[in-house]
Amino acid sequence: MNCPISCLKYLLSIFNLLFWVVDDVTQFYKETYTKYQKDKQEAVRETLQLIQYGLNCCGPFSSEDRDTLEKTCPTREGLDVLITKVTHHTERDRQTERDRQR
Numbered sequence: 001m002n003c004p005i006s007c008l009k010y011l012l013s014i015f016n017l018l019f020w021v022v023d024d025v026t027q028f029y030k031e032t033y034t035k036y037q038k039d040k041q042e043a044v045r046e047t048l049q050l051i052q053y054g055l056n057c058c059g060p061f062s063s064e065d066r067d068t069l070e071k072t073c074p075t076r077e078g079l080d081v082l083i084t085k086v087t088h089h090t091e092r093d094r095q096t097e098r099d100r101q102r
Helices: 005-039 042-055 066-072 078-082 088-101
Strands: none
Touching: 005 042, 042 066
16 A cells, blocks of 8 residues: 555654644643542542443552542443453552562
């Protein structure tokens, strides 16, 4: 498949734009999460729940933030309860636990 230089430039610009969008969403999510931990405001909690529901995630950092996680994570129903989502955070937690046991 031959793609002219203009096509490649276009694809690179889309990739670059996508990177910035993901970065902005990540930054907003972390700021919202930190603000909720600090203030415990109902409106911030609801915003956090909407973000986590939309992204199908539960907490930006690690599973050590249990108090905040229980109040903001989307509820799981049906077969979702049985599914464990592996992310880089859960892998990092497992590695930390293995290091502690050594």
